[in-house]
Amino acid sequence: MGSTRPDPALAVIMSERRHLLNLGYRLLGSLADAEDVVQETYARWYAMSREEQDAIESPGAWLTKVAGRLCLNVLSSARVRRETYVGEWIPEPLPDLPEGPNGDPADRVTLDESVNMAFLVVLESMTPAERVAFILHDVFRYPFAEVAEIVGRSPAACRQLATSARRRIRDAQAPTSGQARQAGVVRDFKQAWEAKDINALVALLDPGATITADGGGMVSTLIRPVEGVEQIVRGLTRFTQVLQDVTILERTVNGRPGLIVQRGGVTVTVCAFEIADDRIKHIWAVRNPDKLRLWTAP
Numbered sequence: 001m002g003s004t005r006p007d008p009a010l011a012v013i014m015s016e017r018r019h020l021l022n023l024g025y026r027l028l029g030s031l032a033d034a035e036d037v038v039q040e041t042y043a044r045w046y047a048m049s050r051e052e053q054d055a056i057e058s059p060g061a062w063l064t065k066v067a068g069r070l071c072l073n074v075l076s077s078a079r080v081r082r083e084t085y086v087g088e089w090i091p092e093p094l095p096d097l098p099e100g101p102n103g104d105p106a107d108r109v110t111l112d113e114s115v116n117m118a119f120l121v122v123l124e125s126m127t128p129a130e131r132v133a134f135i136l137h138d139v140f141r142y143p144f145a146e147v148a149e150i151v152g153r154s155p156a157a158c159r160q161l162a163t164s165a166r167r168r169i170r171d172a173q174a175p176t177s178g179q180a181r182q183a184g185v186v187r188d189f190k191q192a193w194e195a196k197d198i199n200a201l202v203a204l205l206d207p208g209a210t211i212t213a214d215g216g217g218m219v220s221t222l223i224r225p226v227e228g229v230e231q232i233v234r235g236l237t238r239f240t241q242v243l244q245d246v247t248i249l250e251r252t253v254n255g256r257p258g259l260i261v262q263r264g265g266v267t268v269t270v271c272a273f274e275i276a277d278d279r280i281k282h283i284w285a286v287r288n289p290d291k292l293r294l295w296t297a298p
Contacts, residue, residue, distance in 0.1 A: 013045065016060050018108065020067045025109045026135050027071040028078070029091030029120050031294070034109075037074065041067045061146070068132060068150035075128035086217025088225065090284050091120040092291040093270040096252035111255030114139045117272035117284050120254070122172045126165050133158045134165035174276040182275045183250075183257040189273075189280060190248050190259055193240070198233055205229045206279040216288035219268075232283070260295060267295035 020041060024034030041063055045053065056062045082089050094109055113119060114135075123131050129151050136142040136150065137158070144155040144162075151158055177185070185204060192200035211232050215221035226235055240246060247262045253272040261269035270292060274282040286292065 013042075013059055013063070016063050017042075018110075019060075020063060022109055023064065023067060023135070023140060024071055025094075026114055026120075026123075026139060027068075027132060028074055029124060030291075031092050031094065031109065032290075033074055033078075037067055037070045040070055064142075065146075065150050068136060072128055072132050072151065075131060079128070086215070087221065087223045088212050088214050089124070089216075090212060090214035090286050090291075091117065091124070093117070093253050093258075093272060093284075093286050093295070094255075095294055096255070111252070113255070115254050116256050117254050118173070118274040118282065119169070121284070122169055123165075125172075126168060127161075129153065130161045130165040130168075133161035134169075137162045138166065174274065174281055177275050177278055179257070181278060182273070185275050185278055185280065186257040186259060186273055187250060190250060193236055194248055196237055196240070198237070201233045201236065202229050204280055205232060206276070206281045209280055209282065211235065211283040211285060213285040214288050214291070216290065218289055219287045221285070221287045267292050270295055 017038060020038045021031075021034055024037045025031050028034050028037070044066055045059075045063065053059070094111065094115065096111060109115065123135075126134070132151055133144075133147050136147045137144060144158045147158045147162075148155045151161070153161070176182070188200070189204050191197075192204060207229060208227065209229060209232055210225050210227045211222065212225040213222040222235065226232055245263065246268070249260050249262060251258055251260045251270075253259075253270055256272065258273060259271040260267050261271070268287065270286045272284040272286075273280055
């Protein structure tokens with residue numbers, strides 16, 4: 001009879017899933033791509049013989065190394081793909097999903113400051129190597145010696161990459177309001193938007209505010225970012241006129257207060273905000289249906 005003895009390493013290997021998913025999302029800005037990387041990482045593990053697996057001193061470190069290299073490859077090819085992307089590309093927004101009986105905690109991305117939309121957008125401006133070195137070292141606290149093995153450069157070079165990425169983050173970051181105050185600004189914005197109160201909308205927007213939308217060529221939306229209070233207010237008013245019978249709801253988007261727009265119970269837009277000094281500096285409106293699957297699931 002064949003042995004049915006369970007693999008004692010299975011629980012250890014599968015316990016790494018959430019870590020790999022968190023790493024993949026921060027590196028790629030796409031939960032779908034992160035899930036593909038995690039699946040491929042496990043496929044490579046199980047393609048090895050039991051003897052090869054047993055010879056690996058730290059399976060978790062091995063999985064992270066493979067996932068990191070796969071993400072580096074995806075980032076390199078994504079830069080080419082996004083040159084043909086219709087309109088602006090915005091990272092996939094994440095809801096604040098409860099870890100209840102209908103969801104596996106291993107499939108949840110931890111919502112912290114390293115996944116807020118403003119942070120992810122700055123990551124998009126980095127080279128693939130910068131992004132990987134920075135996320136692995138500054139967010140996940142991997143030593144540069146291990147980062148070097150993943151990036152394929154010397155530890156000193158990886159240190160320079162992380163320093164450059166850190167500078168980009170510092171230069172782009174605005175002093176943000178506290179979470180409660182951000183929620184209040186978003187709530188006021190929602191009420192003004194629903195009431196088409198132009199004066200209230202103007203008062204809530206920073207003079208240099210920008211709105212960026214992502215429809216991926218699948219739905220109508222802004223092709224390029226729009227800057228300036230007057231243009232943004234005009235666009236918001238036009239949006240609610242074109243989409244009749246919409247409902248605007250307050251939701252957590254990537255760990256921060258945001259809004260979703262629903263039509264017939266289906267989420268058609270997710271809005272993330274950057275707020276400083278109680279004014280909205282940037283709005284990211286994701287309308288690409290492929291990026292809204294978590295927002296429309298039952």
